[in-house]
Amino acid sequence: MDKRIDRLFRYLKKNLPIKMPVYYRIRPLKKYHGITYNNEDHYLIIIDKNQNFYQKIETVLHEMAHTLQRVNEKEEHGKSWGEAYGRVYRAWEQFNKELDDKW
Numbered sequence: 001m002d003k004r005i006d007r008l009f010r011y012l013k014k015n016l017p018i019k020m021p022v023y024y025r026i027r028p029l030k031k032y033h034g035i036t037y038n039n040e041d042h043y044l045i046i047i048d049k050n051q052n053f054y055q056k057i058e059t060v061l062h063e064m065a066h067t068l069q070r071v072n073e074k075e076e077h078g079k080s081w082g083e084a085y086g087r088v089y090r091a092w093e094q095f096n097k098e099l100d101d102k103w
């Protein structure tokens with residue numbers, strides 16, 4: 001497990017208003033870069049193992065937005081996902097500022 005990915009996950013969880021616990025796993029996926037399962041009492045995010053570091057970061061940001069978007073949004077990447085992604089992206093920028101030297 002990549003410690004930097006883990007640090008990013010923990011930062012996002014702490015700094016975003018996500019309503020349920022979020023867990024993640026890094027595993028090989030065939031069709032997708034990432035998947036978010038919206039389970040009854042938690043989210044589970046799977047990140048495709050076969051990506052380079054920067055692709056994994058992109059996937060983490062993308063999937064975290066799914067934990068913030070409106071539950072019943074019809075479009076998978078509609079308006080509320082877009083707004084959620086904006087929030088995640090701002091947290092990511094803040095993360096970079098705060099952890100510049102350790103990153």
Ligand SMILES: [Zn+2]
Pocket residue numbers: 062063066076077
């Ligand atoms: Zn998506």
